[in-house]
Amino acid sequence: MSVAVESERLPAGVRSERRQAALASLLGALLLAALLEIAIDAASGHSPLIPRSPDTDGWLKGVGEHLGFRIFLIALLVSCGAYAGLLALAARAGAVAISKRFAIWLIGLIHLILFVGPVLLSTDVFSYIAYARMGVVHGINPYTHGPLSIVGDPIFHDVGSDWVRTATAYGPIYTLLSYPLALLGVAGALWAMKLWASLASIATLILVWRCARIRGLEPMFALLAVALNPLYYIYGLGGAHNDLIMLAAMMFAVSLTLVARPGSRREGEAAAVIVAGALVKATLGVLLPFMIVSRRRLAPVVGTLVAIAAGALIGFIAFGIHGIDIVAALNRDAALVSTDSFANEIAHLFGKPGVFPVDHDLLKAGLVIVFVHLLWRTWRGYDWIAASGWTLLAISVTSTWLLAWYTLWPLPLAVISRDRRLLVATLAVQGLFVIHQLSPLLAPVQ
Amino acid sequence: MSEPAAGAQHDRWARLPARLRPRDTELQGAGNVRLIETTLLLLIALALAIATINDDARQVGINHRLIADLRTWRTYTGHDYKNVGVEQQLFGISSTRDVTCGNTSRGAPDSHAQICLIIDGPTRGGTRQVLGGWYVPPYVQHNDYRYRYGCFGPAARGLCAR
Numbered sequence A: 001m002s003v004a005v006e007s008e009r010l011p012a013g014v015r016s017e018r019r020q021a022a023l024a025s026l027l028g029a030l031l032l033a034a035l036l037e038i039a040i041d042a043a044s045g046h047s048p049l050i051p052r053s054p055d056t057d058g059w060l061k062g063v064g065e066h067l068g069f070r071i072f073l074i075a076l077l078v079s080c081g082a083y084a085g086l087l088a089l090a091a092r093a094g095a096v097a098i099s100k101r102f103a104i105w106l107i108g109l110i111h112l113i114l115f116v117g118p119v120l121l122s123t124d125v126f127s128y129i130a131y132a133r134m135g136v137v138h139g140i141n142p143y144t145h146g147p148l149s150i151v152g153d154p155i156f157h158d159v160g161s162d163w164v165r166t167a168t169a170y171g172p173i174y175t176l177l178s179y180p181l182a183l184l185g186v187a188g189a190l191w192a193m194k195l196w197a198s199l200a201s202i203a204t205l206i207l208v209w210r211c212a213r214i215r216g217l218e219p220m221f222a223l224l225a226v227a228l229n230p231l232y233y234i235y236g237l238g239g240a241h242n243d244l245i246m247l248a249a250m251m252f253a254v255s256l257t258l259v260a261r262p263g264s265r266r267e268g269e270a271a272a273v274i275v276a277g278a279l280v281k282a283t284l285g286v287l288l289p290f291m292i293v294s295r296r297r298l299a300p301v302v303g304t305l306v307a308i309a310a311g312a313l314i315g316f317i318a319f320g321i322h323g324i325d326i327v328a329a330l331n332r333d334a335a336l337v338s339t340d341s342f343a344n345e346i347a348h349l350f351g352k353p354g355v356f357p358v359d360h361d362l363l364k365a366g367l368v369i370v371f372v373h374l375l376w377r378t379w380r381g382y383d384w385i386a387a388s389g390w391t392l393l394a395i396s397v398t399s400t401w402l403l404a405w406y407t408l409w410p411l412p413l414a415v416i417s418r419d420r421r422l423l424v425a426t427l428a429v430q431g432l433f434v435i436h437q438l439s440p441l442l443a444p445v446q
Numbered sequence B: 001m002s003e004p005a006a007g008a009q010h011d012r013w014a015r016l017p018a019r020l021r022p023r024d025t026e027l028q029g030a031g032n033v034r035l036i037e038t039t040l041l042l043l044i045a046l047a048l049a050i051a052t053i054n055d056d057a058r059q060v061g062i063n064h065r066l067i068a069d070l071r072t073w074r075t076y077t078g079h080d081y082k083n084v085g086v087e088q089q090l091f092g093i094s095s096t097r098d099v100t101c102g103n104t105s106r107g108a109p110d111s112h113a114q115i116c117l118i119i120d121g122p123t124r125g126g127t128r129q130v131l132g133g134w135y136v137p138p139y140v141q142h143n144d145y146r147y148r149y150g151c152f153g154p155a156a157r158g159l160c161a162r
Helices: A003-009 A012-043 A070-098 A099-116 A124-136 A174-181 A185-215 A219-227 A230-237 A243-259 A264-278 A282-295 A298-319 A326-334 A344-350 A357-379 A384-398 A404-408 A411-415 A420-436 B007-013 B030-076
Strands: B086-089 B098-103 B114-124 B127-136 B150-151
Touching: A012 A070, A012 A099, A012 A230, A070 A174, A070 A219, A070 A230, A070 A420, A099 A185, A099 A219, A099 A230, A099 A243, A124 A174, A124 A185, A124 B098, A174 A185, A174 A298, A185 A219, A185 A230, A185 A411, A185 B098, A219 A230, A230 A243, A230 A420, A243 A404, A243 A411, A264 A282, A264 A298, A282 A326, A282 A357, A282 A384, A344 A357, A344 A384, A357 A384, A357 A404, A384 A404, A384 A411, A384 A420, A404 A420, A411 A420, A420 B030, A420 B114, B007 B098, B030 B086, B030 B098, B030 B114, B030 B127
Parallel strands: none
Antiparallel strands: B086 B098, B098 B114, B114 B127, B127 B150
């Protein structure tokens, strides 16, 4: 029997399902091909996009060519297109077009490629290792000194030149967690950091699935919206950023609140997890007021206070007063300006060379207004998870120091929020971020 | 919405006026607030999109100028050196007048006296017009007024300290 005849005999619904599944496979293959191109070319080194790195991907060298802006941006655009296509399929046909097995394979392969490939687009992971080695190998407090104090250490030359004088801005819990990795040597620590990032990412994705299901939302759509987001895996996972650990803590706390009985111990535990996450990266702390205002019970308040007291004690014992002075670290970072920040773009729009001190104050005032409005809305019954997501999005939009992985913060909350405007806004901000990267494609500089 | 707080909890807020009391779920009438929020969000999105596209266009213009400036410097000096620096904001952010500097003879970057060219005007045949320039000794800031010498051309008049 010919294939054409067999195809004609199939019901229209089945034929449509097969077409959708085939399209999903094609888009998945495109996504993987674009990522492979980036990873293999990046491994050949000598690219302005790829940081100098300990040699953990030598076996990939010689396979690809030098990764230039053009190839990278084309691969990024292809990934964004495939992502949009897969999301549209997941929204329309859900599990019909994209099976669980297909999603797991695709996500697993993305994680595997990025785990074995080179560190992409950021030197941050080398700063993490440097701070750990400062504490463990050299006995220097990373909250009072920058990596410049370990010039002779093998990791020093991999730290970004802008950060060699900068003391760590990360929380004491993260710094303590990273300390054991310093004992593994530079290459060992890098592998361990990549493993951590991968495990944190997988935990985040599992929790996204779980939270979406508990809230009666389509879990496949939520999973794919996070896992296949090009900024999530190319920038976030590719750079082994500790933001992924923060996201895992965030989603763990959210999942605890979703299954907690009113006033139960779990609500306190959820608040404590948020505090622990904020002691990895302080940004996560913005979730606490929304959770407390939404719950209006003692358990989250007690959980918060106990966790803050324990975290402060641990931070103080390990690093002294500087280890718990999160405000100073936040103020220092808030003064920085990146070319990709919206504040900088708006300054250029008005003919200014960049962001002035008064602009920092205006942005902070705007952020406070958004925060107070959302807090009031939460008090009056608005979803605290969505309110937290909006606040994280507002922080990234008003920040003068915007990096690709900062736009990931609201994403896991956006996909489990019933306010779909949050997801649209988060993806729109990410889309604008990608568009802002494209100028080398339109006018390549030799 | 997230899971509601227990109903008994509401008693403690009973003294507050109804419009200030906490709620477990939003009132139906929240549609107006939502409409205002959505309108504001759309306006912000529009502003951000305009700023992003403007910045892209600005960067593309800068890149085009950069390419032309490098080519102009190499053509003018007859040196096909790789390490040539371009300063695009010396005459202000909105000025298209750039300063391009490179070694006067072969060697490591900045290891020899530098020749800096003031370049302006539209790109024709891949290059722009040289309006003047100056020299600076090795290993100094290219655009530091104190170190400039041998100013030449109309645009460099009065820009050299010696």
